[in-house]
Amino acid sequence: MIKNKKTQDNILLTASYLFLIILVFIVFYPIIWVVAGSLNPGDSLSKTQLFSSDWTFEHYRYLFSETNYLNWYWNTFKIAFGNMVLSTLFVVTAGYVFSRYRFKGRKYSLMTMLVLQMFPSFMGMIAIFLLLDRTGLLDTHIGLILVYAGGAIPFGAWLVKGYFDGIPKSLEEAARIDGAGHFTVFYRVMMPLSKPILVFVAVNNFIAPWMDFIFARLVLTSTEKKTLAIGLFDMITGKSSTQFTNFAAGAVLVAIPITILFMIFQKHIVEGLKAGANKG
Template identity: 65%
Template sequence: MKKRKSKFTLLLIYIILIVTAVFILFPVFWIITGSMNPGSTLYSSQLIPDSLTLTHYKHLFEDTNYLLWYRNTFKIAFWCMIISTLLIVTAAYAFSRFRFTGRKQGLMAMLVLQMFPGFMGMIAIYILLLQIDLLDNHWGLILVYSGGSIPFGVWLVKGYFDGLPRSLEEAAKLDGASHVKIFMKIMMPLSKPILVFIAVNNFIGPWMDFIFARLVLRSGDKKTLAVGLFEMIQENGNSEFTVFAAGAVLVAIPITILFFIFQNQMVEGLKAGANKG
């Protein structure tokens, strides 16, 4: 009886996984085939169109500023990843290993900040960037993204650092190692999974964002992929959706590659950061 129940449970799990996979993969397949569907509409009477074309991809590169948008987005996402990861890791190390006045209050403040969506501060961010002359500037957007990722990232990485044995640091201190050397030579090599997760997560956020990019960037040569593709559709009377689908497919390529390369470290880092401490 128990063996039969176990088989039924396993079968139910597989059914749920298969149904979930279908719901996830079908929109992806539909967008890919839609991007190669002749015409300007994503509608097709068949799951796979009778004829496929790469004309829409050619149109993106030859008749739009898609490459410029791609370069701008990569620049913003790359520097956000570097800056935010550096800020998060150093702050998390300080909160995990040092005891100082305001430590508990600082952690609680970051915890509370995670409860509010980022777009609640859009007006304040706009005015601040305007006052420091960083409106319509990529670096203004980079600073917004980097600062916004700190609360969640610090709590996650702190949880990971809390789980690392303090005996390693104590042994290094006995050998005369400074805090900087301990951080660089001991903590960083042991923290590779959580560092990979934080870095990839802080790359994906700016890569996919539309709201803040639309708010901050105004010039045509400063547009990101999300803003550029949206305005391309808007300027063409809400048509050319097959071209938009082609652009969306190309947008997903870097993220897909990152997930395939770092999937093991990301899963391990997320589990460790959530469970330790």
């Protein structure tokens, strides 16, 4: 009986490893294929070879010398960084208020934010376009940052609220007994204890604009204000735009900052996600 159970456990373990190996292959094969495409000569990805003796960095040189890729990169970085700062500020303060304070309309506000998460963000594209146009923020980076920051509040506030709910209120009460005010309690007590969820929110709010195309295309119309998503998309659209290998090279460079962020903050991201989901 014990031998049969041990055999079953070994079979299950082997099957699990096989499944993980297949999953890794499914995830990494497209990535390897895009990297190989960026190193292959020519413009067509259909002729890409994973192992070739003709690999070249010509497509990367073309991006930096023949296009406005550096400007697109800088625009995207500005928007992503600005959104990270503003969204994290909005999300963390909103989550703290909903977690620690009781006020009229609190319950309905939380339910409203929960309901808003059920609808795709692009459903409000027309309203966003008209609002930015009326306020003079259309075709500006700050207008796009405000769109991203506002859209991050519903989900982020719920997540951060769940994390703050798990921090004992006795810590705040002790600080107030020592004479600390509301801002001191928030900055000196809550923030140091919230590092995992802060990192998770900040990294996610940096990545969202970096990868977004829909709202960037809607808000930004000037050539000099393009982001990476818009600039790379223009390379492969239209009858005469067939720069697929240049697009692949640009996509590889786009992925580098995101990969580095995940590698550096992986521990905090996982901890923040688990804590925010389980507490409260």
